[in-house]
Amino acid sequence: MSYAGGNEGVTEANSPRLLDQVRSRLRLRHYSLRTEQAYIGWIRRFILANGKRHPRDMGVMEVEAFLSRLATDGKVAAGTQNQALSSLLFLYREVLGVELPWMETVVRAKRPRRVPVVLSRDEVGRLLARLDGQYALMASLLYGAGMRLMECIRLRVKDVDFGRNEICVRDGKGGKDRRVPLPKKLHESLRLQMERVAVIHGEDLAAGFGAVWLPHALARKYPSAQRELGWQYVFPAAQRSRDPRDGTERRHHVGETQLQRAVRSARIRAGIVKPATCHTLRHSFATHLLEAGQDIRTIQELLGHKDVATTQIYTHVLNRGGMGVVSPLDR
Template sequence: MSYADESEGVTEARTPRLLDQVRARLRLKHYSLRTEQAYVGWIRRFILANDKRHPRDMGVAEVEGFLSTLATRGQVAAGTQNQALSALLFLYREVLVIELPWMETIVRAKRPQRVPVVLSRDEVSRLLAMMDGCFALMASLLYGSGLRLMECVRLRVKDVDFGLNQICVRDGKGGKDRHVPLPQRLHAGLTAQIGRVRLIHQRDLAAGHGAVWLPHALARKYPSAPREPGWQYVFPSGRLSRDPRGGDPRRHHLDEAGLQRAVRAARIRAGIVKPATCHTLRHSFATHLLEAGQDIRTIQELLGHKDVATTQIYTHVLNRGGHGVLSPLDR
């Protein structure tokens, strides 16, 4: 190799690739791993769709063309199209540090207002009766505490408070913490599950592992915390896996896809024709609390909604159709 080749190789090694710069900026601003993966994926697709041209050399025509192709050929949902736009906005503003006036003129896709799918109390009972084991406990938490799917999957032992009958949701959507009720009917199941977690953790420690991932550099601030029982996941994975950011072998939480498949299978066995998912149990939690007379502000806090207008969608569920209006045929 010539000196020129060596020098060129050193220069390339010192200059991070564009996608690596995107990852570094996302991590600096504490974006989640899932957001990082989504944004990097959209930026890569944008570059490939434009013959691998550098984004600095492109403008409004390329961005609008890319988004239009997603809508027409890809037939993606409005939320997906808006996520792609957010990724490109992040690229230009945060990574390339280019304030382009034309980016403000791009209109986001209008998301249609949908009424959420809600199960009746009988349907919830039938659904949960068709589940068993760890997934039954997780589904019961989704309905009994109003947790989001990933909030349940990422639950830590220290955040389950049996004395106060509450669960502390850490770093929920929007980076917010909140408290939700812990159903007393789940005390025995959660106690047994945490007991199993302790046994698994002891075996991992004996094997030279047992350090769980901690967010926001807490592992550096509290070096012993990753191996403490309280920081372990309530629903740990059945095997060790490598940390995608550090490469260390760790026991992560269960894959949420397993719970999603279990809920789908239980819905079919229970004979429920509604397109119910894990998130439907959270919708049912809010609607049934509203039916029981809970005020909308309390439900807003339990759900972790930033705006009460988001919570008010459940009032539409109660006031529409046969539940809120007497059909003229029945008069």
């Protein structure tokens, strides 16, 4: 069962094999499940848009036309189009072994330069005050440590160091590790959360479960590690579920949509009109450090930015008006 070659086209009955090859290659390269799902979706959409022809029978012209339609007809964001492009390049280069020349004629969606939404310290306080329990702790970590949403949700017990007042963020954006500050105000809440994790883990072990997903074949290298408390998620899901990759029943981390909904509801109840999200707390972390006189290179390291130019966007949102300039009216 595979996408047929030649001129026979692609049928639903024989479609899984090519996509299975893509999945296998993605997992071999240690891509995340979210990226895998996105790439598979774009590749399937590309094939259907071209009459179910096999991708090997198509090339640069079809890829360019597909991406151009996304920008011109679909009005997609630049990031969405770039994700589709990355998906197709992965298909041709990594799965089909075809090197596509640089596609100069692709109509690319323009990426607008946006100034990030930033909350004031008062607004952050009002927002956090309207969150309870686990969600209050998670949102406090986003602001207090500058973590990304998924970095917080995927946090493991072993990576929280109370003695050094730091958190080790593993496999962040770009596959990089980094260390971020652990606010002392969160010590007690985090310890209580970890006690809760220990209880849940003990119940899972007693029920014959307790193994957690480990990255990069660590489960084979260290067979007992997946049942150790240190590898468990700090914010576990309420129920066990089956891993879509291998069907194993495990307790995964909490879903990101739950925290996103809680933050949105808290923002509305706090009377904050800015379109603040979970990521806004990370933006606020960086901006408030800059306002306090922290060195921009240090903030770059804390945020995990590859280029300091990415971090410099926060210099435009300091609490001194547009471009950091004091209005002459105030003088």
